[in-house]
Amino acid sequence: MMKKLMVLSLVLAMTSVSLAGLSLTADKTAGILPGEVIQIQLVNEKGGIEGFALGYAIVPSGMAGLLSGAALTDGAGNQSSANAYTEDGFGTGYEITLADTNPGGAGLKAGIQATFMWTAPDVRGIYDVVFFNDAMGYNAPESAISLEVVPEPMTMGLLSLGALFLRRRK
Secondary structure (H helix, E strand, O other), X not given: OHHHHHHHHHHHHHHHHHHOOEEEEEOOOOOEOOOOEEEEEEEEOOOOEOOEEEEEEEEEOXXXXXXXXXXXXXXHOOOOEEEEEEEOOOEEEEEEEEEOOOOOOOOEOOEEEEEEEEEOOOOOEEEEEEEEEHXXXXXXXXXXXXXXXXXXXXXXXXXXXXXXXXXXXX
């Protein structure tokens, strides 16, 4: 019985790995200024995803930042789409459909499937953008990227000067 359970869990794990392969990347992840716009890409690392893939690139509920400007690339397949999506308790972003409907085709090409623009909030902190793949379930993201927003240099300079002035005054 234990051997059968081990074999079943191994088969399920291998199936999950074969469906994986989509991940998020960003042109900058640290030192982002408030209001700065960062490009985020959805990348198919392995290529050959056959037929159809559905997923969500979102800013999770409770996180700040704005995901906008979804654009699909040539590698995304001939029937792909990116539609604005919002769900309470889940997040705001895009529902992504990647589909290669060419009969006997090699599936989706490896490389960039879609690009998005993320606008940093005005508050310093670390913010996430995540990608959930429909085939993997929605309990844990397939890919996540953390983006660190720091105060602009002028604000830090003014705060430092103010602190020095107060210290000198005492």
